[in-house]
Amino acid sequence: MTTLFVSDLHLDPARPAITNLFLAFLRGEARQAEALYILGDLFEAWIGDDTPSPAADAVAAELHALADSGVPIYFMAGNRDFLVGEDYARRAGFRILPDPTVIDLYGRPALLMHGDLLCTDDVAYQQFRAQTRDPAFIAQFLSQPLPARVAFAQQARAASQARQSEMKEGDRAQFETVTDVAPAEVEATFARHGVDRIIHGHTHRPAIHSVQVGDLSCTRVVLGDWYEQGSVLRVDADGMELESLAAG
Numbered sequence: 476m477t478t479l480f481v482s483d484l485h486l487d488p489a490r491p492a493i494t495n496l497f498l499a500f501l502r503g504e505a506r507q508a509e510a511l512y513i514l515g516d517l518f519e520a521w522i523g524d525d526t527p528s529p530a531a532d533a534v535a536a537e538l539h540a541l542a543d544s545g546v547p548i549y550f551m552a553g554n555r556d557f558l559v560g561e562d563y564a565r566r567a568g569f570r571i572l573p574d575p576t577v578i579d580l581y582g583r584p585a586l587l588m589h590g591d592l593l594c595t596d597d598v599a600y601q602q603f604r605a606q607t608r609d610p611a612f613i614a615q616f617l618s619q620p621l622p623a624r625v626a627f628a629q630q631a632r633a634a635s636q637a638r639q640s641e642m643k644e645g646d647r648a649q650f651e652t653v654t655d656v657a658p659a660e661v662e663a664t665f666a667r668h669g670v671d672r673i674i675h676g677h678t679h680r681p682a683i684h685s686v687q688v689g690d691l692s693c694t695r696v697v698l699g700d701w702y703e704q705g706s707v708l709r710v711d712a713d714g715m716e717l718e719s720l721a722a723g
């Protein structure tokens with residue numbers, strides 16, 4: 476049996492090919508899995524479970540069908556969809572996990588994260604993250620009418636894109652450093668949780684890294700995004716494989 480991990484699908488009606496690729500994945504390979512973990516940014520944007528979305532409804536139906544077939548599904552929020560709540564979780568048949576979470580993976584502990592908590596060099600983002608994850612902020616935001624939430628999300632996205640463009644134009648090397656994980660935070664996270672494996676997404680830099688933390692040889696797996704093709708990590712008792720799935 477194989478456990479599957481995906482993240483950063485960024486599903487959006489504007490990219491139907493990627494949604495179709497994910498639905499095919501759920502109907503195909505995922506049906507034979509021991510479990511499926513979605514480590515954040517399942518959707519390009521999420522402003523509340525009450526938002527009308529036929530595309531999100533179709534994804535929920537297919538996820539629930541997978542769960543009904545006997546494959547447990549676990550979801551961890553990302554920076555784009557941290558407002559996914561228990562209502563959508565019930566509709567999709569998955570369990571929401573806190574970020575981070577340690578699981579037993581074939582007899583060895585593994586730390587699961589979305590990955591943005593590791594990007595501590597991006598101070599402005601970490602401040603924004605802390606503000607928007609505050610329960611009081613979330614309650615106030617979700618209490619607003621849908622048009623107001625849409626407007627806020629559009630403004631926040633535009634501001635983020637403008638900031639990233641400015642950083643790229645100013646110093647490309649610094650941009651790459653700031654938007655990637657901070658090595659010191661990675662080492663500290665390994666030590667803090669007492670694990671030798673971390674699996675995360677967020678940075679869109681798929682790879683399997685070897686990290687030396689003191690006398691311990693550790694592994695950090697970075698899942699790829701699904702903007703143009705799929706990315707899946709397969710783990711079983713014998714090892715792991717990180718692979719791209721071509722879009723149709």
